[in-house]
Amino acid sequence: MLLVYIEVREGKIKKASLETLSEGKRLADEMNMETAAVFVGSALDGLASEAFSFGAGKVYILDNSLLSQYSPSGYTEALFSLTEEIKPKILLMAATAMGRDLAPRLAxxxxxxxxxxxxxxKVNNGELEVVRPLFAGKALASFRFKSSPVMATLRPNVFPLAEKTEGTGETIKKEVDVGDDKVKDRVAEVVRAEGNELDISEAEIIISGGRGMKGPENFDMLRELSGILPNAAVGASRAAVDAEWIDHQNQVGQTGKTVSPDLYMAFGISGAIQHLAGMTSSKFIVAVNKDPDAPIFKIADFGVIGDLFKIIPPLQEELKKVVEE
Amino acid sequence: MNIFVFVKRVPDTESKIRIDREHNTVIEEELNFVLSPYDEYAVEEALRVREAAGGKVTVFSIGPDEAKVTLKKALAMGADEAVLIKDDAPEAYDGLRIAKIISRLIKDKYPDYDLLLFGKQSVGADNSQVPAMVAEILALPQVNVVTKLDIDDNQGTAIREIEGAAEKVSFPLPAVISAQKGLNEPRYETLKGIMMAKRKEIPLISLQDLGLTEEELLPQLELIKMDNPPAREAGKVIEEEPEEAAKKLVEFLHKEAKVI
Known part of the structure; x- marks a missing residue:
């Protein structure tokens, strides 16, 4: 069996978990394995159907009121008790903030x-083989697994969502036994960032600014651009973050986030090697910079040499026209 | 307060990574090695907790002799002691291997602690595995990717970064914490600190001292290939009046990239 952990935030399934389930189902089919999904928490009724429609043949719901909020120790305990019982051969999670926290503890x-x-x-001679970036993408490494179950987390926004089907299957609800002493690291409160902005790791379009933005107030121009485009978020280079023009959550690069959106637009970013590492796997890259020698032009699919402050206003107008059509 | 910090020696983030394809290793020649940036936040936070609550900061690293330089940097920042666990094995990018070494070290040699601090990931392996694995093996609460930490007696409160939001966690000590950028602003070493660090003995512990056999530490992830990513080719670059440039850019987004 191939088991995928499905993350739920505020009553909704994370898109990255459905991407992982979609990929898991493809792999399981190739290996002639059953695909199952597992939810952990409480009050999760009604979510199983979505897992079925993305390929799960079986859904496990591990319920305990102590797990209504995330706790790495508690969730590990719950998932461990299930894996001991059903012995999956492969266990996958999305490499979200939660997945990156929970998967190593469970492993x-x-x-x-x-x-x-x-x-x-991919499947090679019946065994799973993975590629993962090292040095924020400056290197790529392939690995095989010697320990079992095979465990991997998959980067969000990389694997395509499967076509939704009318699938159904068996839902198995289990009351898991997790004591108070196992939830000592339980989340007490989720603090929302202002404006509920989309995180760059989940955005399909990233509009990024660097030193060339000249000051924090000018990032509003980028926010307006991202407001016009679907599923867009504002990113930044390390220079802009270190100057405190924008929060570190928005930083792209080796001491920020590595991202692979459909479109990455870099405004006033020259393209330091640590920045390029973090965004070079984007599908399309656009750069606007007044320096014709900026390294970013060497990797951009479309580059504009010019003053970003003069280009952004007509760009907004043109974008609005096309989006409205 | 007895605080342990675990640090790693890594190539600085401006490094170009060249690969020895025959051995699947990074070519170390010409690389400038530094204390991994997130580990630097962890060292700084340890010093701040010590300054507020009293106690001692001990810094550990696992690696070759060269990692002493990294430990000296932490000593120069103000750490009290530093210990090198000598490990000459090539980088395996297997977090479990390192977590096993650290857990054994703590259980056998350093069982008295209140706080275990790490960087949220090492720059390079980019795994984000070791802190959570150590927490599990030692049955401790964990909070990773922390941007704010308050320690009050035997109790801690941390803010951890998630997508577009943050989680607040209160937990009892001892606990495992991993540092995210934004947690603090690391101090520079003082001249006095550098002089003291120079004189400080760094004890060595071998993997044999910890009773760990090669077999136990054999990486369970087999590295089969390592390469640089395919190079991107430069596309079209234009230099025109802003209105015209904007029009052409949007046309590209619409017709070629097809994102709008």
């Missing part, structure tokens, strides 16, 4: 190694 409990943040997965 240690299972005494298996873990491949984090994989960007390719």
């Amino acid at each position: 240690a409990k299972l005494d298996v190694s873990l491949a984090s943040d994989c960007t390719q997965v």
